[in-house]
Amino acid sequence: MLPFPPRYFDPAYWRTAFIASDPDLARWRMAARVTLSVFGSAALMWLVSSLLHVPLPVMLPGVMLTMTAAITVNDPTPKAQRLTMALLPLSGALCLTLGTLLAPYRDLDLAIFLLIIFGAVYIRRFGPRGTSLGMIGYLSYFFALFFQAPLNGLPMMILSIVLGVAFTYVVRFQLITEDPARLLRRSVRAFRMALGLELSTLADALACPQWGRAQDLALDRAVRRLNRLALTVEDYVEKAPSVEPGPAALRRKLFELEIAAERLAATLRYAAGHGLSAATRDEVAQALQAV
Numbered sequence: 001m002l003p004f005p006p007r008y009f010d011p012a013y014w015r016t017a018f019i020a021s022d023p024d025l026a027r028w029r030m031a032a033r034v035t036l037s038v039f040g041s042a043a044l045m046w047l048v049s050s051l052l053h054v055p056l057p058v059m060l061p062g063v064m065l066t067m068t069a070a071i072t073v074n075d076p077t078p079k080a081q082r083l084t085m086a087l088l089p090l091s092g093a094l095c096l097t098l099g100t101l102l103a104p105y106r107d108l109d110l111a112i113f114l115l116i117i118f119g120a121v122y123i124r125r126f127g128p129r130g131t132s133l134g135m136i137g138y139l140s141y142f143f144a145l146f147f148q149a150p151l152n153g154l155p156m157m158i159l160s161i162v163l164g165v166a167f168t169y170v171v172r173f174q175l176i177t178e179d180p181a182r183l184l185r186r187s188v189r190a191f192r193m194a195l196g197l198e199l200s201t202l203a204d205a206l207a208c209p210q211w212g213r214a215q216d217l218a219l220d221r222a223v224r225r226l227n228r229l230a231l232t233v234e235d236y237v238e239k240a241p242s243v244e245p246g247p248a249a250l251r252r253k254l255f256e257l258e259i260a261a262e263r264l265a266a267t268l269r270y271a272a273g274h275g276l277s278a279a280t281r282d283e284v285a286q287a288l289q290a291v
Contacts, residue, residue: 099144
């Protein structure tokens with residue numbers, strides 16, 4: 001008997017599992033945006049410092065905040081994301097200026113830093129935009145406090161923030177963009193694949209001589225994957241301009257499939273633990289594999 005289910009040796013299974021793990025390529029897009037934004041802004045800061053004959057460390061705030069801007073802007077709509085991105089340089093410039101001006105007054109500087117930390121956490125109550133603005137403000141003030149930013153370098157540091165956020169804006173909305181309709185199609189396809197993976201997991205569990213903890217964990221992972229993909233599809237249903245066969249019908253179909261899969265898993269799990277015959281288990285497993 002093989003130590004692993006036969007499907008583990010099927011390349012199609014791993015292809016399906018890979019697609020289901022990141023159906024809308026959200027992780028890939030995030031990684032690509034952050035990498036391109038950081039390296040691109042670093043090259044831009046080096047070019048600007050060379051042309052204007054200013055020390056490169058003065059331009060570091062722009063590089064540092066570029067990564068934060070690429071990660072933390074997560075508003076629900078592109079319009080809201082653009083507005084948040086446009087407000088980031090204002091938050092960064094204000095806190096950087098405040099930290100630089102208060103640098104000679106050490107005790108006051110630290111006291112204001114505590115207030116900045118409190119404000120950065122409290123503003124999260126206003127949603128993703130508050131989180132982004134608070135994080136950028138906190139990091140800007142921290143940079144001025146920790147690196148003892150010189151007052152005569154303040155204009156160039158503010159310029160670096162503006163340039164870094166502007167470069168991130170271009171990467172996000174011009175180079176690595178989102179097409180809700182295409183992402184919806186990919187997510188629906190991944191949902192179907194995840195449903196197939198759950199049925200295969202059920203079949204493998206029933207094929208085992210005894211249903212144990214390993215089968216429970218594998219099935220729980222498959223169910224959570226299906227639930228997560230259902231939420232992903234729901235998200236893109238809201239964003240896509242047109243959906244076939246219609247948003248309400250698609251939501252209803254997703255809900256029915258999700259509930260049916262969960263009930264099937266719960267029923268077979270209960271039956272396997274309460275005397276389901278080996279012949280019946282093999283027959284059900286073959287039927288699930290055929291689906």
